[in-house]
Amino acid sequence: MSARIVVFGNEKGGTGKSTLAMHLIAALLHQGRRVGTLDLDARQGTLSRYIANRRRTREAGADVPLPVHLAVMPDQDAAAVAEALAQLAGNDVIVIDTPGHDSALSQVGHTYADILVTPINDSLVDFDVLAMVDPVKLTVARPSHYSERVWKAKQLRAKRDGGSVDWVVVRNRLGQLDARNKRQVAKLTAELARRIGFRTADGIHERVIYRELFLEGLTAEDLAFLSRRNTAAMSHVAARQEMRSLMMALGLSEAAPKAAE
Ligand SMILES: Nc1ncnc2c1ncn2[C@@H]1O[C@H](COP(=O)(O)OP(=O)(O)OP(=O)(O)O)[C@@H](O)[C@H]1O
Numbered sequence: 001m002s003a004r005i006v007v008f009g010n011e012k013g014g015t016g017k018s019t020l021a022m023h024l025i026a027a028l029l030h031q032g033r034r035v036g037t038l039d040l041d042a043r044q045g046t047l048s049r050y051i052a053n054r055r056r057t058r059e060a061g062a063d064v065p066l067p068v069h070l071a072v073m074p075d076q077d078a079a080a081v082a083e084a085l086a087q088l089a090g091n092d093v094i095v096i097d098t099p100g101h102d103s104a105l106s107q108v109g110h111t112y113a114d115i116l117v118t119p120i121n122d123s124l125v126d127f128d129v130l131a132m133v134d135p136v137k138l139t140v141a142r143p144s145h146y147s148e149r150v151w152k153a154k155q156l157r158a159k160r161d162g163g164s165v166d167w168v169v170v171r172n173r174l175g176q177l178d179a180r181n182k183r184q185v186a187k188l189t190a191e192l193a194r195r196i197g198f199r200t201a202d203g204i205h206e207r208v209i210y211r212e213l214f215l216e217g218l219t220a221e222d223l224a225f226l227s228r229r230n231t232a233a234m235s236h237v238a239a240r241q242e243m244r245s246l247m248m249a250l251g252l253s254e255a256a257p258k259a260a261e
């Protein structure tokens with residue numbers, strides 16, 4: 001399969017998997033990539049609804065590019081995931097969204113990742129999903145259940161086709177407050193990255209623009225493309241920049257991106 005497969009995963013709910021997945025999808029589409037998308041969290045269906053909303057917006061006359069979208073339901077099995085990926089194989093990139101809890105389908109999805117993106121909220125509470133932390137020494141006591149599952153997915157992937165999984169942790173919803181907490185998370189993230197083999201990308205800030213366009217199925221990148229709102233707003237420019245940095249960190253940027261300024 002020539003398509004690069006990007007999986008968004010984290011056993012903890014509400015860390016920004018679907019949000020960042022949709023923003024990455026839109027950014028890739030605007031670079032002229034063919035994008036396939038697969039929802040393995042189809043019962044909640046956030047990504048599926050985001051894309052359905054986008055299709056409706058397009059039908060209403062906004063010329064936004066669409067991915068080829070599929071969903072696999074929780075009562076389906078590994079064969080259904082393989083079948084869906086085979087259908088999407090002609091795309092340049094396939095983006096898979098997974099649920100915020102342990103599920104068989106999610107585990108299967110993880111074994112197909114070329115790149116696994118794990119967003120974590122910028123908080124010690126959310127950090128717990130990666131590792132148990134020694135509360136006194138503020139060091140990593142042991143990897144978490146999820147880290148062990150990623151480890152298993154990496155082994156299954158290697159066995160299936162000799163491929164490797166590039167695991168990237170992204171701190172999400174960075175804010176201005178609580179500098180001490182942020183420093184602690186940064187220190188622990190760096191320590192765990194060494195111990196269990198992920199790397200980190202620049203974080204994504206908390207911004208209203210990341211959540212206000214869901215019903216239209218759009219992102220800041222689309223607004224700039226459609227030029228129908230004040231896209232010079234600082235937060236829009238910054239959000240687009242953050243997504244481009246993320247794309248670059250994931251190795252998904254084109255050598256010469258089509259500048260849609
Ligand atoms: N950077 C951000 N700035 C502002 N709001 C954000 C940001 N990232 C995520 N959100 C909001 O946080 C909430 C959770 O995000 P999202 O649904 O993408 O998480 P998730 O990891 O997919 O959740 P689940 O595990 O339930 O699937 C949503 O309300 C979303 O709009």
Ligand SMILES: [Mg+2]
Nearest residue numbers: 017018041046
């Ligand atoms: Mg989600």
